[in-house]
Amino acid sequence: MTKKSNKDKVGNFPTLNHKNDNNEAYGLYIHIPFCPYKCHYCDFLTFSHADKKIDTYMSYLFREVKMYENQGIRLDSIFIGGGTPSYIDSRYIVELMKLIRKIFIVDSDSEISIEMNPNTLTVEKIRDYVNAGINRFSLGVQTFDDKTLKILGRSHTKDIVMEDIKLLRENGAKNISIDMMLANPGQDMKILEKDLENILQVDINHISYYTLILEDRTLFKHWLDKGTIKLFDDDLERDMFHRVVKKLEENGFNRYEISNFAKTGMESKHNKKYWKQTPYLAIGLGASASYEDVRTKNFSKFAEYFEAIDNGKLPIEIIENLSMEDREKEFIIMNMRLKNGFYIDDINKRFGIDFLVKYQDIVEKHKSYGTVAITDGRFRFTDYGLDVTNSFYIDII
Numbered sequence: 001m002t003k004k005s006n007k008d009k010v011g012n013f014p015t016l017n018h019k020n021d022n023n024e025a026y027g028l029y030i031h032i033p034f035c036p037y038k039c040h041y042c043d044f045l046t047f048s049h050a051d052k053k054i055d056t057y058m059s060y061l062f063r064e065v066k067m068y069e070n071q072g073i074r075l076d077s078i079f080i081g082g083g084t085p086s087y088i089d090s091r092y093i094v095e096l097m098k099l100i101r102k103i104f105i106v107d108s109d110s111e112i113s114i115e116m117n118p119n120t121l122t123v124e125k126i127r128d129y130v131n132a133g134i135n136r137f138s139l140g141v142q143t144f145d146d147k148t149l150k151i152l153g154r155s156h157t158k159d160i161v162m163e164d165i166k167l168l169r170e171n172g173a174k175n176i177s178i179d180m181m182l183a184n185p186g187q188d189m190k191i192l193e194k195d196l197e198n199i200l201q202v203d204i205n206h207i208s209y210y211t212l213i214l215e216d217r218t219l220f221k222h223w224l225d226k227g228t229i230k231l232f233d234d235d236l237e238r239d240m241f242h243r244v245v246k247k248l249e250e251n252g253f254n255r256y257e258i259s260n261f262a263k264t265g266m267e268s269k270h271n272k273k274y275w276k277q278t279p280y281l282a283i284g285l286g287a288s289a290s291y292e293d294v295r296t297k298n299f300s301k302f303a304e305y306f307e308a309i310d311n312g313k314l315p316i317e318i319i320e321n322l323s324m325e326d327r328e329k330e331f332i333i334m335n336m337r338l339k340n341g342f343y344i345d346d347i348n349k350r351f352g353i354d355f356l357v358k359y360q361d362i363v364e365k366h367k368s369y370g371t372v373a374i375t376d377g378r379f380r381f382t383d384y385g386l387d388v389t390n391s392f393y394i395d396i397i
């Protein structure tokens with residue numbers, strides 16, 4: 001894999017000349033790096049107390065979108081994420097969507113998602129989103145337990161979440177997904193059971209259920225080092241996740257990816273692009289794109305991001321050119337996150353290999369552990385394997 005900094009480049013990055021001979025539709029990720037507050041567990045590239053920067057940032061973001069003009073790029077999914085896109089004035093989102101439709105060819109059946117925090121929504125914002133063609137609404141709930149929400153550093157309560165979901169429904173935002181978190185400090189089986197009851201009560205289409213990752217540079221890490229909070233016992237964490245899977249599957253949610261559950265036909269088209277190694281572009285501070293053999297990452301500092309755009313360049317800081325071997329491994333690792341894994345025929349055609357011969361030792365070893373299986377021509381993790389993915393991934397790498 002070769003990495004290059006854009007600082008050495010003259011003129012535009014070859015993205016603008018990329019080949020798309022089969023006119024494949026791309027995904028587009030847009031990053032809005034602003035939040036009303038910083039949650040105690042989060043190390044995403046996002047800023048609270050930076051409201052003064054919003055207007056300037058959005059004007060640069062629009063200029064970055066315009067750099068894709070006349071490329072004939074077709075999109076079938078757009079994800080406006082962050083950060084908290086619902087925190088900023090909805091006129092920016094309306095303008096952004098208008099511009100995207102002007103610059104790209106947006107398929108009429110595109111999935112267009114926006115990430116939102118409870119406590120940031122109004123009737124006007126929701127109507128603006130719906131009128132702008134946004135058709136998937138992802139609300140960060142995390143837990144319905146008010147005490148745990150405080151520990152997480154969230155400003156909302158269960159009642160606000162319930163109110164917001166009602167508001168979304170009443171104003172035409174019907175396709176709702178929620179983000180939930182597991183193994184939060186203060187959470188126990190009782191709280192988890194209540195969370196699950198509440199999820200079923202709100203009747204949504206999709207749930208992302210993330211296990212807490214203790215990130216450096218967060219208040220949680222500081223508290224852990226001081227002994228104020230403790231990490232969850234692995235067994236309890238696993239028991240909790242099993243309970244989540246069982247309860248959600250009993251109630252019509254299919255676990256289609258390690259952390260994602262959906263009612264039939266409601267899987268996220270955009271997120272599937274990440275896992276299936278299909279191409280997506282990315283616009284905004286620190287945003288990462290992937291297409292063909294290229295992986296890129298935009299500048300993460302406002303000044304550098306602005307400077308690149310002022311110089312008429314795409315604000316790409318890092319370009320990685322993946323070898324065929326890198327892409328093959330990436331294909332295996334990302335596709336295996338999906339419950340159905342991948343078709344062996346697919347990987348063979350795509351990379352000109354015989355998967356079962358090339359990876360024979362690894363496949364046999366993990367089959368004997370009961371962690372992988374071949375079903376209807378697909379290679380996938382078993383339910384047990386989804387709990388212990390690491391040892392397989394280590395062997396592949």
Ligand SMILES: C[S@@+](CC[C@H](N)C(=O)[O-])C[C@H]1O[C@@H](n2cnc3c(N)ncnc32)[C@H](O)[C@@H]1O
Binds near residue numbers: 082211
């Ligand atoms: C980047 S946030 C954006 C959504 C929105 N700002 C919100 O907080 O609701 C997307 C989701 O990532 C999850 N997340 C963030 N940090 C995490 C961590 N350290 N461990 C597990 N999940 C995390 C949360 O569930 C969050 O809703």
Ligand code: SF4
Binds near residue numbers: 036044084117
């Ligand atoms: S979890 Fe969401 S609201 Fe909290 S800091 Fe991260 S991006 Fe912002």
